[in-house]
Amino acid sequence: MVDQDLLVSYVALFTLAVIPIYFGAHQSLKPSKVEAMQAKDAYMFPVMGSIVLFSLYLAFKFLSKEWINFLMSGYFMVLGIGAVSAALEPFISKIVPYKWSQKKTKKEVKFTLPFYGEVKLSYVDIIGGFFGLVIGAWYITTKNWVANNIFGECFSLVSISLIQLGNFKVAAILLVGLFFYDIFWVFGTDVMVTVAKSFDAPIKVVYPRATGFSLLGLGDIVIPGIFIALMLRFDQHLAKKRGGKNQKLYFNIVFASYVVGLVTTILVLHVFKAGQPALLYIVPCVLGSVILTAVLKGDVKELLAYKDEDLIAKKEVKAEKAE
Numbered sequence: 001m002v003d004q005d006l007l008v009s010y011v012a013l014f015t016l017a018v019i020p021i022y023f024g025a026h027q028s029l030k031p032s033k034v035e036a037m038q039a040k041d042a043y044m045f046p047v048m049g050s051i052v053l054f055s056l057y058l059a060f061k062f063l064s065k066e067w068i069n070f071l072m073s074g075y076f077m078v079l080g081i082g083a084v085s086a087a088l089e090p091f092i093s094k095i096v097p098y099k100w101s102q103k104k105t106k107k108e109v110k111f112t113l114p115f116y117g118e119v120k121l122s123y124v125d126i127i128g129g130f131f132g133l134v135i136g137a138w139y140i141t142t143k144n145w146v147a148n149n150i151f152g153e154c155f156s157l158v159s160i161s162l163i164q165l166g167n168f169k170v171a172a173i174l175l176v177g178l179f180f181y182d183i184f185w186v187f188g189t190d191v192m193v194t195v196a197k198s199f200d201a202p203i204k205v206v207y208p209r210a211t212g213f214s215l216l217g218l219g220d221i222v223i224p225g226i227f228i229a230l231m232l233r234f235d236q237h238l239a240k241k242r243g244g245k246n247q248k249l250y251f252n253i254v255f256a257s258y259v260v261g262l263v264t265t266i267l268v269l270h271v272f273k274a275g276q277p278a279l280l281y282i283v284p285c286v287l288g289s290v291i292l293t294a295v296l297k298g299d300v301k302e303l304l305a306y307k308d309e310d311l312i313a314k315k316e317v318k319a320e321k322a323e
Contacts, residue, residue: 084132
């Protein structure tokens, strides 16, 4: 039997995970200038992640936790301000004067930063940055869990909307690599759990309960999220190629599969009362569901041949014509 306090924390973490994935995936349908990840990047991602993770573990083991968290909190606060601004941009653009949000007429402020150069900020960026600054000040002065979660949600949403995996093959390499990465660092060592508990920065979403906090790392949201976003774009590609309405078949299936994987993680966590590598349960669910669906629908060749660049290029041409 799960007590009410613990149940609420589980539901809260579940909700905090699925919201940025759903909205970030739909935001990813807009044209992006970000270059798609290459296969070599996907192969190296778990390696670089391991180096960073173990470096943090050593730093917490031999250096002052207070100073490390002070420096990293400041660093993530700056990043968080930008993430909040980017996450709010679609909403702010709808309420400010029309010409402020249009490419040809939007108002900009230009200034020069030492060691960086000229910076251009639109009025929409400045308004979003103001909200980000308020939340950043709230977080850095109080370390309030709500402020932490706002940053975490914005980080996740913006990352999912911007990071392009490029194609299914790259996505599969990344997911399988991180599947083993997560298992090794959680079950093979105490590194992942130690860093997660020691690192006082918005790299996780948390929810308070009587005996402390329940937490979920942003990687368990963002990594599956960018794959789910890829499948939504694949759905759009199929709809355009076949001249039909976008049924979001692959998106709905992989999104539901993520839910199953996340719920499984929570159930195993509750039963064994020990930290779990969420990707151990999530990756087989999301990757397996897509492969099975493609086999049943006869879309395997189409899935393997799909490239984000083709869809993005068409969107950019359409956007240019609209302007």
